[in-house]
Amino acid sequence: MITLFHYLSLASLLFCIGLYGVLTRRNAVAVLMSLELMFNAVNINLVAFSHYRPEITGLAFSLFIIAVAACEATVGVALVLSVYRNQKDIDLERANKLRW
Amino acid sequence: MSPLLFYAIALVIIVPALAVVLSENLFHAGLCMIVSFLGIAAIYATLSAPFVAAMQVLVYAGAIAVILLFAFMLTHDIMQPQLQSSRFQQTASGVVCLVLAGFLGRVAMSSNWQVLKSQAAEGVPLGVLGKSFLTDYLVPFELVSLLLLMTLVGAIVIARKEEKDRAAWENDDVAVKP
Numbered sequence: 001m002i003t004l005f006h007y008l009s010l011a012s013l014l015f016c017i018g019l020y021g022v023l024t025r026r027n028a029v030a031v032l033m034s035l036e037l038m039f040n041a042v043n044i045n046l047v048a049f050s051h052y053r054p055e056i057t058g059l060a061f062s063l064f065i066i067a068v069a070a071c072e073a074t075v076g077v078a079l080v081l082s083v084y085r086n087q088k089d090i091d092l093e094r095a096n097k098l099r100w
Numbered sequence: 101m102s103p104l105l106f107y108a109i110a111l112v113i114i115v116p117a118l119a120v121v122l123s124e125n126l127f128h129a130g131l132c133m134i135v136s137f138l139g140i141a142a143i144y145a146t147l148s149a150p151f152v153a154a155m156q157v158l159v160y161a162g163a164i165a166v167i168l169l170f171a172f173m174l175t176h177d178i179m180q181p182q183l184q185s186s187r188f189q190q191t192a193s194g195v196v197c198l199v200l201a202g203f204l205g206r207v208a209m210s211s212n213w214q215v216l217k218s219q220a221a222e223g224v225p226l227g228v229l230g231k232s233f234l235t236d237y238l239v240p241f242e243l244v245s246l247l248l249l250m251t252l253v254g255a256i257v258i259a260r261k262e263e264k265d266r267a268a269w270e271n272d273d274v275a276v277k278p
Contacts, residue, residue, distance in 0.1 A: 002103055005208055010113065010114075013114060016204070020194060021121030024193045029172045030120075030129060033133050036133065040137065043152075047152055051147040053214070059151075059152060059224055060229065062152050064237075066155050069160075070159055071251040073164045074167060074252075077168065077170075077171040080171055081259045
């Protein structure tokens with residue numbers, strides 16, 4: 001019998017995997033990928049809650065999160081390209097200047 | 101839903117997600133990310149949210165994955181080895197993530213979730229969702245459209261070459277050529 005607990009633990013596992021990627025990756029694009037995994041973990045939670053308590057709020061919020069995540073990925077990629085142009089790589093250990 | 105199906109889908113999500121954060125080759129990581137997103141779409145389908153599943157496939161597995169793979173290919177030489185963070189950083193991050201996972205699992209297990217029996221197996225009808233977007237959630241809905249517009253403009257402004265940069269680059273090109 002699959003209960004809410006199973007979905008929540010799946011989501012928390014996925015969240016922690018994404019967090020590990022954000023903490024350890026040095027390539028900015030890889031950090032963005034891990035960030036998307038964390039977004040998805042939160043979304044699984046919202047949809048699972050909305051399934052087990054039939055309300056519309058969870059579904060609506062999950063759709064808003066998908067839209068905001070699309071915006072976040074776009075702006076993130078633009079920033080990565082901008083850093084790459086100035087520094088010739090996207091190593092986050094070296095991206096420590098606020099301006100050139 | 102049957103436990104077997106759930107665990108199969110969970111495997112399809114978790115294993116590629118591990119590959120995303122651990123793989124040496126970033127291109128493989130990006131492809132694994134698409135598989136993981138599709139698995140998450142399957143989870144939404146089992147949670148009686150087919151519209152969210154469709155959006156997941158369209159926006160995440162389609163648009164966001166393509167954007168990230170493009171960014172990767174524009175900024176990185178695929179043949180180059182990946183820079184790894186230090187052993188200490190990896191160990192510390194692993195410990196933090198394991199502790200957090202254990203904590204979250206404990207909270208999820210010990211909480212007394214008030215589960216209402218879902219009366220309709222097919223979940224919320226799509227029409228109700230659409231109506232709520234134009235009534236209860238009208239302001240956030242319009243704000244999201246504004247946010248998308250701002251993102252469009254902002255991404256172009258951030259990523260475009262500035263004029264003096266372009267002049268410097270062209271001079272570099274001239275200088276490099278014999």
